[in-house]
Amino acid sequence: METTNILEINNLNVYYNKKHHxxxxxxxxxxxxxxxxxxxxxxxxxTSLAKAILGxxxxxxxxxxxxxxxxxxxxQDPYSSLNPSKKIGWILEEPLxxxxxxxxxTHAKRQEKVAQMLEKVGLDxxxxxxxxxxxxxxxxxxxxxxxxLLCDTGFLIxxxxxxxxxxxxxxxxxxxxxxxxxxxxLSILFISHDLRVVYMMCDxxxxxxxxxxxxxGCVDEIYKNxxxxxxxxxxxxxxxx
Amino acid sequence: xxxxxxxxxxxxxxxxxxxxxxxxxxxxxxxxxxxxxxxxxxxxxSGKSLTAMAIAGLLRRHDITTDGRIIFDxxxxxxxxxxxxxxxxxxxIGVIFQEPMTSLNPTKRIGWQVEESLRIHRPExxxxxxxxxxxxxxxxxxxxEPERIYGKYPHELSGGMRQRVMIAxxxICEPKLLIxxxxxxxxxxxxxxxxxxxxxxxxxxxxTSILFISHDLSLVKRLCGRILVMHDGRVVEEGASEEIFTDPKQDYTRKLIxxxxxxxxxxx
Ligand SMILES: Nc1ncnc2c1ncn2[C@@H]1O[C@H](COP(=O)(O)OP(=O)(O)OP(=O)(O)O)[C@@H](O)[C@H]1O
Ligand SMILES: Nc1ncnc2c1ncn2[C@@H]1O[C@H](COP(=O)(O)OP(=O)(O)OP(=O)(O)O)[C@@H](O)[C@H]1O
Ligand SMILES: [Mg+2]
Ligand SMILES: [Mg+2]
Numbered sequence: 001m002e003t004t005n006i007l008e009i010n011n012l013n014v015y016y017n018k019k020h021h022x023x024x025x026x027x028x029x030x031x032x033x034x035x036x037x038x039x040x041x042x043x044x045x046x047t048s049l050a051k052a053i054l055g056x057x058x059x060x061x062x063x064x065x066x067x068x069x070x071x072x073x074x075x076q077d078p079y080s081s082l083n084p085s086k087k088i089g090w091i092l093e094e095p096l097x098x099x100x101x102x103x104x105x106t107h108a109k110r111q112e113k114v115a116q117m118l119e120k121v122g123l124d125x126x127x128x129x130x131x132x133x134x135x136x137x138x139x140x141x142x143x144x145x146x147x148x149l150l151c152d153t154g155f156l157i158x159x160x161x162x163x164x165x166x167x168x169x170x171x172x173x174x175x176x177x178x179x180x181x182x183x184x185x186l187s188i189l190f191i192s193h194d195l196r197v198v199y200m201m202c203d204x205x206x207x208x209x210x211x212x213x214x215x216x217g218c219v220d221e222i223y224k225n226x227x228x229x230x231x232x233x234x235x236x237x238x239x240x241x
Numbered sequence: 242x243x244x245x246x247x248x249x250x251x252x253x254x255x256x257x258x259x260x261x262x263x264x265x266x267x268x269x270x271x272x273x274x275x276x277x278x279x280x281x282x283x284x285x286x287s288g289k290s291l292t293a294m295a296i297a298g299l300l301r302r303h304d305i306t307t308d309g310r311i312i313f314d315x316x317x318x319x320x321x322x323x324x325x326x327x328x329x330x331x332x333x334i335g336v337i338f339q340e341p342m343t344s345l346n347p348t349k350r351i352g353w354q355v356e357e358s359l360r361i362h363r364p365e366x367x368x369x370x371x372x373x374x375x376x377x378x379x380x381x382x383x384x385x386e387p388e389r390i391y392g393k394y395p396h397e398l399s400g401g402m403r404q405r406v407m408i409a410x411x412x413i414c415e416p417k418l419l420i421x422x423x424x425x426x427x428x429x430x431x432x433x434x435x436x437x438x439x440x441x442x443x444x445x446x447x448x449t450s451i452l453f454i455s456h457d458l459s460l461v462k463r464l465c466g467r468i469l470v471m472h473d474g475r476v477v478e479e480g481a482s483e484e485i486f487t488d489p490k491q492d493y494t495r496k497l498i499x500x501x502x503x504x505x506x507x508x509x
Contacts, residue, residue, distance in 0.1 A: 016397070042401025042429050076400040076427065077342045129259060137339040137423065138285025138456075160400065163426040164339070166285050166456045167500040171507070178509045193401075193429045196502035223504070237430040239459075240504060 004067065006032040006155055006187045007053065012062035014045070014052050022048050024211040026062070032154075033185040035178075037198040037219065039234065040208030046191045047076055049208075050157045053189070068155040068187070076159040076191075078144035082132040088143055089114065089128030095151040117146045120176050122169050137164040145173060149180065159191045174200055195238040199223060207231045243315060246418060246450045247273040247296065252309035254291050254300065266291055267474040269309075273418070278444055278451040280461040280482065282497065283471030289454045290339055292471075293420045295319070296452070297336045298326040314417060331358035335411035339422040339454075341403035345395040352391035355379065355410045362414055378409040383435045400427040408436065415447050422454045437464055458501050462486055470494050 007030040014023040023045050030036050038046050051057055053064060054073055075081040083091055096110040105113070115125055121142040132140060141164045148156060158177070162170045174197065180186040190201050198205055199219055206216040207228060215228040223240055226232045235241050254266035266288040273279050281289050294300050295307055298318055311318040314333065318326065335358075338344040345354060355375040359366055366374075372391075379387035382405035395403055404427045411419060421440070425433045437460065443449045455461050461468060461482070468485045470478040470493065478491045489495045 040429065042405075042427065042432050043399040047399060077340065079340050079343050134256075134258065136286040136290060140340075142285075160427060164285070164423060164456070166283065166497065167458065167502065168496055169285050170456070170502070171500050175507060175509065178507065182509055193427070193433075194502065195430065196504055199504050200502060200507055234430055237434050 004032055005029045006034075006067050007189075008063075008065045009053070010063045012049075012052060012060060012064060014048055014057050014060045016048075016059065018059070022211050023052065023060075026211075026213060028206060028213065028216065030187060030189065032067075033181070033187055034204070035181055035188045035190055035202045037202035037205035038189060038191045038208060039193065039195065039198055039205060041210070041230075042193075044208045045211045046208060047159055050159055050189065050191065053157060066155065068153070070151055070153050071155040071157070072148035072151050072153040073157040074141075074144045074148050074159060074161045076163075078140045078164075079132065081144055082140065082147075084132050086131070087128065088130050088132065088135075091132075091143070092117065092128070092147055092150055095147070113150065117150055120149075121146045122172050138166065138169065141165060142169070142173070149176075154185070155187045155189075157189045157191070160193065161190075162197060163193070170197070177201065195223075195234065195240055207234070244275050245272055246275045246277075246314060247271070247452075248310070248312040249292075249296070250310040250312075252292065252295060252311065253307065254288070254295060255306045256304060257306065258304040265474050266295070269471075269474075269476055271469060271476065271479075273450050273452060275417075275450055276444065276448045277467070278440075278453055278465045280465030280468040281452065281454045281471060282456065282458060282461055282468060283477075284473065284493070285456075287471040288474045289471055290422055293336065293422050293452065293454060296418075297334055297420060298330060299336075327361075331416075332362040332414050333416050334418045334420065335414065335416035337404075337407050337411045337419070337421045337424045339426075341400075341407045341427075342395065344407065345403060347395055349394075350391070351379075351393050351395065351398070351406055352376075354395075355391075355406065355413060357410065358414045374413060375409075378413045379406070381412075381439060382406075382409045383432050384409075401429070401432065404428060405432075405436070408439075412443065415443075416449065418450050418452065419443070420452045420454075423456065424453075425455070425457065425460065433460070440464065458486075458497065470497070 010027050012026040015021050040046055092114045093110050096105050099105055162173050192198050202219050205219045207214045209230050215231050249271045252269040256263040352375050356371045359371045376387045379390055384390050384405055465482055468482050469476050472493045478494045
């Protein structure tokens with residue numbers, strides 16, 4: 001069994017426009033095959049952290065090492081990450097078309113994979129003919145998840161991936177992610193405001209506020225015995241404990 | 242005055258932008274009383290947002306047919322002139338859209354966008370008055386340093402901050418009807434609670450009627466007196482919140498209630 005870390009972050013600081021210090025001395029690591037939850041106040045820097053991990057921040061210091069070939073992210077705002085001028089079928093096939101050499105897939109094989117993935121996220125195959133603007137919020141969110149998973153990634157950052165889904169489909173997506181985690185060893189950084197969903201998904205959780213990690217540990221322990229006042233406040237507001 | 246603010250009769254929405262027409266909202270009926278908070282829950286893709294957009298007069302496209310009746314404050318909206326609609330939009334009806342990024346203008350500062358309805362519907366106001374109201378409104382949605390947020394662009398805000406900006410702009414003219422389409426999905430639970438209190442206060446003090454669309458069933462239960470359940474373009478069940486939760490009549494409603502996340506690990 002591999003025990004190496006897939007992600008290691010040391011003393012990370014991120015700034016916007018020089019003045020705005022958004023992430024303050026963040027350090028943490030993730031084991032390969034782990035699901036780590038990230039919870040925190042709106043505006044505290046969760047999405048900024050996710051973008052830093054994917055190399056999308058220009059103004060930072062500290063070290064980020066991600067040991068994974070093809071990291072993927074499901075963005076909080078799926079609309080802006082889907083190409084508006086392409087049909088869903090095209091968007092989902094794109095990562096499959098990129099496969100080269102021995103991995104190259106025929107048209108039929110690509111179609112088959114897309115169809116299977118659509119079924120897994122609970123969408124009708126007809127949706128391939130639609131443009132992103134022609135979908136409901138929850139349908140778009142599922143397309144963003146499907147697109148990320150079709151990349152066969154080992155590391156996924158999911159930023160509020162189930163917030164636009166009704167609870168039955170939400171349960172289906174949670175199962176799908178947990179299955180991929182179990183069967184393929186998928187590592188997930190799972191950002192969410194829903195503390196119950198975090199409990200279902202994650203082994204460990206970090207609580208963030210104002211650019212800092214306030215508390216971290218096993219989900220069970222933190223939910224049962226929170227140390228930080230803000231964590232307590234969150235759990236209370238969510239009617240946990 | 243009639244105590245019914247919104248009366249939707251046999252609403253049908255059909256898209257003609259593909260080979261075969263798609264019938265996505267089917268014979269929807271709903272009634273919203275003045276001062277009422279009505280919840281809409283249901284399947285993703287079941288037509289909740291489209292129904293909301295139809296009420297707000299935003300489905301006027303050649304490739305969409307809408308039929309039925311939407312009577313708001315005694316006026317028929319589906320057949321109304323565009324100029325008639327423009328008087329109502331943002332003034333009598335405020336909408337918090339499900340995806341802030343698609344409705345905020347990326348090239349305009351937040352303050353400008355929050356003030357938009359004031360510029361249209363309150364021409365007598367001067368710049369300073371608009372500024373004061375906009376800052377007040379941003380503050381009411383729990384945004385720290387509203388004066389700073391006022392000068393920012395949408396991409397400089399977090400997802401939850403943008404969502405609160407949407408709420409602030411929808412409420413600024415104190416509409417008779419506030420349509421809130423998934424208004425708290427990007428908010429942490431403590432801020433979510435503050436927003437719920439804000440909506441309740443608005444409803445109590447200004448008699449604002451609220452159409453609250455959400456996947457968060459416990460939130461809907463707390464906020465709404467009555468709930469509509471939608472599935473596949475139809476309203477499948479309707480009733481008092483308590484009743485829907487304790488004694489659901491339809492299979493789909495039961496399935497929804499059973500799927501409310503609990504504090505336990507699912508079996509894989
Ligand atoms: N591109 C940007 N330019 C300037 N400031 C930014 C930018 N992106 C984010 N910020 C600021 O950084 C802070 C953190 O934002 P971030 O999006 O990381 O928060 P978040 O934790 O994801 O919040 P939410 O839960 O609301 O999505 C906020 O104050 C926001 O205004
Ligand atoms: N322009 C369009 N052309 C064709 N179909 C469309 C178009 N826009 C939306 N639809 C379809 O209409 C249906 C209803 O969409 P709507 O956005 O109202 O769903 P919703 O209930 O709000 O779902 P969610 O909870 O996921 O936001 C969906 O199946 C969607 O695919
Ligand atoms: Mg975010
Ligand atoms: Mg919707």
